[in-house]
Amino acid sequence: MSSDVTAASETGTGTRQDTSTGRRPGGRSARVRAAVHAAVVDLLAAEGGGEGLTLPLVAARAGVHATTLYRRWGSVAELLGDVASSRFSGADGELVVPDTGSLRGDLRQWAVGVATDLSDPDVLTLMRATIGSGEEGGCLCRGDRMDQLEAMLERERERGGETPDAEHAADILLAPLYYRALFTEAPGSTQWAASLVDNLR
Amino acid sequence: MSSDVTAASETGTGTRQDTSTGRRPGGRSARVRAAVHAAVVDLLAAEGGGEGLTLPLVAARAGVHATTLYRRWGSVAELLGDVASSRFSGADGELVVPDTGSLRGDLRQWAVGVATDLSDPDVLTLMRATIGSGEEGGCLCRGDRMDQLEAMLERERERGGETPDAEHAADILLAPLYYRALFTEAPGSTQWAASLVDNLR
DNA sequence: TCATGTTCGCACAGATCACTGCAATAAGCT
């Protein structure tokens, strides 16, 4: 099944750390990273958009010198990508999906969870900024959700049930959730999110 | 109700003009606007993202002084909004939708058209940048498409047919199209776009 | 054609950003 998600991230500082032997993700680095991430979220929430977001601004907010940001991330785009990545993907390979006993029930509860997450204005602001910052921003905002969907479908298949493929499920469930969050004013209620499952054939 | 066309249509049609006595959308202004819009699209296509987009940069590309941009638009966000608005919305109130005789046929052809439009990388880049630039960027990128959908449904209703409501149609048709364009690498083929109509109940 | 005032180009200044050496701190390992 889907236990191969563990590998990559861990401390993923975004850019650096290629083949070099020793990384140092310990105490202070982690604290700086956390402070910077928090500062990015704060600033985005405060200014309501990633337009005026610059590295010196983030640095000042985080109580860290701008030099650090220029060296570790290099650009606003990569920093946003890192923040989004750690916000929308599970820290390690851990996939948490509802387990209600039936596929429909799982999907319904999962869709409601996604809708709830997307109803947070700060999350939306982060998503917008990340998408605007580069080509792969969208994929980063999707995070683990495709894997989660796969996991639920796979479990149903092991149970012996018929399932649609993940692509179709994404079109029916994930797409409307993200669409309404980004392209409309109405974020979509949890009831509506649950009802999406009924469109699945 | 339908007489507030964007370009003010020559003579102000009576005493419509808001408090400012005279706007001047004529020759040079229009030319500057077109050059600036083209420059924005060019730069986005070239640099592949709205990250380093600044007003002086756009000005240089357009052969216009930066002062003009600062005065007319004021910020990159507003400029992007203007560009997206004129790119994704019909120039005047004109709505063009396919007319094949059947609702399903109309929707299918329309979905294929949208998919084709969204398959242009430059369009995607503009969308990303606009979304990232502010709160209402997403709505601007949606453009007329909700109205187009409504128009097709309304025509079917006048024909006496049963139709789903526009919200649901948007969830089934528009949402996957935008979702795949923004959040995945695969833009979605035209065949797939046409098949979306089959999910409509 | 002529008057009007909106719009644009130009020069200039303050502010901020992006980036680079060097020194100091602290994390990881033996």
Next chain:
DNA sequence: AGCTTATTGCAGTGATCTGTGCGAACATGA
């Protein structure tokens, strides 16, 4: 504990952005 070196802080510099005042050009309506 002690050593190695990844990581951060500090100060400074060139480049670029943001914004203003003034005169000229041009679209608009008479």
